[in-house]
Each structure stands twice: as C-alpha cells, then as structure tokens.
Amino acid sequence: MNLLRKILFPFAILYGFITSFRNFLFDKGVLKSTSFDIPVIAVGNLSVGGTGKTPQIEYLIRLLSNQYKIATLSRGYKRQSKGFVFANASSNALILGDEPFQFYQKFPNIQVAVDADRTNGITQLISQQERPQIILLDDAYQHRKVKAGFYILLTSYGDLYADDCMLPTGNLRESRSGANRANIIIVTKCPKDLPDEIQNDIRKKLRINSSQQLYFTGIDYDDFIGDQEKKIAVSDIKKEPKLLLAGIAKPKPFFDYLKNKNDECLTFPDHHHFSEADIESILIKAQGKKIVTTEKDYVRLKDSKLATQLYYLPIRSHFLGNKQNFDATVLEYVKRSANLNFENL
Template identity: 65%
Template sequence: MIRINKLTNKQANIKIKNSYIRTMNLLRKLLFPFAILYGWITSARNFLFDVGFLKSRSFSIPVIAVGNLSVGGTGKTPQIEYLIRLLSDKYKIATLSRGYKRKSEGFVLADAKVTSEILGDEPYQFFQKFPQIQVAVDANRVNGIEQLLSESNKPEVILLDDAFQHRKVKAGFYIMLTAYDDLFCDDFMLPTGNLREVRSGVNRANMIVVTKCPGNIVSEKMNEIRKKIEDYLKVDIPILFSYIDYDDCVYSENEKISVTDFQVVDKLVVSGIAKPEPFFAYLQAVKKSTMVFPDHHNFSENDIKTILDTANERKIVTTEKDFVRLKGKLPVDQLYYLPIKSSFVTSSDEFNKKILEYVGASTRNS
C-alpha cells in the first residue's frame, strides 16, 4: 500500500514561497559582480558631481530633498507630510515628485481635473489631503522647479520627494531616511542588495532619520544603531528616530469608525504597499482575510472583481495610498482607509528646529 501525503493549500503556498525566496537569494548572490560594477558606476557619477564636472543647479528659495540610499519603502510619504504640516502655516509650499507609475509625461501641476493615474498615487494623496499647497510631478526635477517658480503664485519652499540621487538639483537641505529593519549600513549594492549607491553617499545628508522603529524602542538600541551609522560618517550629522503612528479611526468617504471597533469586524484588508505586515497587525487582520498587491499597484478591472468576490460584501479597508487608487472603483459604503503619520520617538524639537532654521535663513537670504 502506497501512502500519499497531501499538502493543504496553506502548506503548498508556504512551500512555493520558501522555494521562491531561496531562488531569489541564490540569484542575488550570483549577481554579486554586477553589484560591484554598479557601485563603481554610481560612485564615479557622484564624484563627477562632487568635483563640478557634472553640474548641479541651485535655486534661490529653500529646497528640501527627502530620500534614501535604498530601494523599497522607508517612509518618505509620511515624512513629506510631516514637513507639510510643519511649514504650510507659515510658507507657501510645493511638493515635487517623479510621479511613479503615472500615466502622463512631463510637468504636471495638480488641479481639479487630475486623477491618481495622471499624478501618481503619492502626489495625489498630498493633493487630496493638503489643498493649501501646490503639488507637481516631473521626472526632470530642474525643469519641475523652474516651472513652479514661473507660476504667478510661486512657492516659497519646495519639498522634493525621493530625490536623494537626483544630483542635477542641489537642494539646500537633505533628509536621508533608512528603515529600522533594513538599515543602509547592513545592506549592499543592487542587484545583490537594495542600495542605489554606496553607503558613503550618506555624507550628503544634513539629517538622518531612522524610520519605522518600534514605538517602544529603548535608548540602548538607538545608541547601537547610531554607532553603526556613525561608522560611515565623515562629519557630525544628526541621527533621529521615528515610528509610524496609526490613526485611531478608519475612514470612508461618508463616515469614520474607531479602530477598536473595526478590529473585531469581519473585513478584508487590502494592501499595495511595501512591507504591509505592521498595517495588518494594527488592524488585527488574520492572514486569510488579507490581500497583498505589489507596491504602487495599478488596480485592473480583474483585480477589482477579485477584491469584491473575496470581500463577499464585507467591509474593505486599505492604506491611504491605495485608497486614492481604489476610490471610485469600489462601493463607497464598503471602502475604508487607515491614515498614518510619522512621529519622532523621543522629541520632534530637534528636527523642527533644524528645518525651521534652514527655511527661515534661506528665505531671508533669497
């Protein structure tokens, strides 16, 4: 008699996932020579900018660039939103992004006619949340800034989203983000690792923020991380720590429900962001009631049908970034989102002081 072992669907999925991870890890190791080559190329490019052979453009108004050394989610969007909240009561603010995966080209300044497809999900989120600011997209950051400054209602401060490697613009202040569970100092160059450039690029920063920390991180752990980062610094750069702070409520277009009440609701949790596990955990979502899509995913008609079929008339909750792409495609009374914001672990005073001093001095000089 032959005994046949039958895997459950869950076991089969785990086996496939583990096999995929092993294959990808092996592939990354095999591509190590290309990582070395890529590191040389990016280092040479940075050197040419540093010595002035390749030109960087400076501007007379304060320009703050937020970015990172690695690919993947480090929390740039909540950091930009933090800066908007800090500065928009005192200054006319504009954000300038590439507009990742947008279905438009060139310079676009948000107005009442734009959609998330035209602007990109993150810029459209800025536009929806902060009607008092200007939101623009342009892959050519120099052209984008020139276009903003040619407007009759030109901004007094420009925030560049994901612009740490955009050396053609010389920002006045650089904020470099690195994620707590994926520190740049523990990483390696693409394609073996996730770094866009060598670790020494951190020295262009005016401030480093370790993002996505546990809310209860202890001072000993922060000191340990600070020391690891300082090994790559040539000058003294402030190193701060932040965490993702979730809202107490989820929102639809028509109502809000406390997270405490929503946690016990039978729901479907949908995510199209990098590293969605903390989002799922906060909503106490069991794995069988979650759907994961790639970061910045453009939801197709088939995706929408799959989501609705899986939800089976249950409430659907998603991230704020995904909400702007799902809005209008799913029933209004069924779709909710959970806002997030960036908060500093100890105090925001040092961060706020540095930014306000830079902007104030630059505005007076301009």
C-alpha cells in the same frame, strides 16, 4: 539573501562603481548641479522603497505650511502622464501618481506637481504666478542634477542601509557613502520603546558625522478608519470579519494592526494600478464585507466599484525624541536660506 541575488553579486560591484563614479563627477563639478533661489528640501533614501517617505513629507508640510507657501515635487511613479504636471481639480492618481495625489487631496492649501526632470519641475514651479516659498522634493536623494539646500535621508529600523549592499544583490541605489550628503538622517518605523543603548548602537553603525543630526521615528496608526463621509473606530473594526488590502512595499505592520483571525489579507505590488479584473477579484474575495486599505491605495480605489465597501487607515510619523530640535533645525534652514536669497536678489 536568495540564490539569484548572490549570483548577481558581480553586477552589484559594477553598479556600485558606476554610481560612485557618477557621484564623484557631481562632487567635483564635472557634472552640473543646479541651485535655486528658494529653499529646497530633498527627502529620500539610499535603498529601494519602503522607508516611509510619504509620512515624512506630510510631517514637513504640517510643520511649514502655516508659515510658508509650500510646493511638493515628485516624479509621480507609475503615473500615465508625461513631463511636468501641475495638480488641479481634474487630476487623479493616474495623472499624478498615488502619493502626489494623496498630498493634493489631503493638503488643499499647497501646490503639488510632478516631473521626472526635477530641474525642469522646480523651474516650472517658481515661474508660476503664485510662486511657492519652499519646495519639498519627494524621493530625490539621487537626483544630483538639482542641488537641494537641505537633505533628509531615511533608513528603516531593521533594514538599515549600513546592513545592505548594492543592487541587484541588495537594495541600495548607491553606496553607503552617499549618506554623507545628508544634513539629517532619520531611522524610521522604529518601535515606540526603542532603548537609548540601541539608538546609540545604530548611531555608531551608521557612522554619523559631526555635522549631521540623527533622529528616530515611528508610525502612528489612527484610532479610526474612514472613507469620504464617515469614520469607524479601529477597536470596532478589529472585531468584524473584513478584507485587508495593501499595495505598498511593506504591508505587514498595517495588516498586524487591524487583522483578526477571520480576516483575509490581500497583497499587491507597491504602487499597483488596479485593473478592472483586480477590482472584480477583490469584490469576490470580500463577499460583501468591509474592505480596509492604506491611504495610498485608497486614493487609487475610491472611485472604483469598491467605493461603498472601502475604508482606509490614516498614519502619521512621530519622533521618539528631540522633535523640537528637528523642527527648529528645519525652520532655521528655511529662514536662513530665504534671507540669503532675498539679500542676493
């Protein structure tokens, strides 16, 4: 913890009090939460960024989209549009934000929308002529004006919310007690061989209650990098000199997976909008070599001057165990919620 964050500790106490009081008002019904007659699954975290929400949303899309009509609803962080936007063929990362645009391009059979006001966003989605059957709320754990039917809370291995403190001293958006709202808690970005005894220690540290389920996941990096037309084996690209480019919260694992001693790693802030000056600078640094970036960055850069040199590395979330139980729990919620809402019509 740096000195400035320590100095700001009194503000962390104040911020914690404000967010806790706000949650108290929602819990007691003083502040209104809106429920909807459709299964709504919220995925989020207690901390600021970097817990792997995008791979988890994509996992849920793959799990559910063969049986149900899915819609994702995100805020659209750093987008240049306002209000509710429904993704269509003219959309891009500037209009939707990088992650929603990635969903739209990757999963053509789902609906994708953005709206900072999630209540309005859901209302707009369910008023569409082709109404979705399930809505996945991306990064909406603190959006208490919507009462989701099911909450999935993510926390990163090595950066657990139980070891953190409130902003601005730490990275927590709300106090650790906010985890009590979660139906499922997932520890993300775990090593593949995480021992059972460490998993049990984490369970105790997070104080999982009897009504909650805890899972551990890791990130699988693909064996190929690609662009819109071709693929190259990672085993081959590792041997080449290249420029590795990332504008994500925690790029080190991405760099470590691909780099060799001749590579240059170039880091930008999370959700960075690349300017023309940025593009020119990247081209100069690349010196004609291949440029490999993350999938989230690729959707922002694929139509730029970098396109002929640009490739991305796909990732997926994988469960260290109990995958079938996670799948069954989510599917059971969807089935039960859909049936109850149908009965109440």
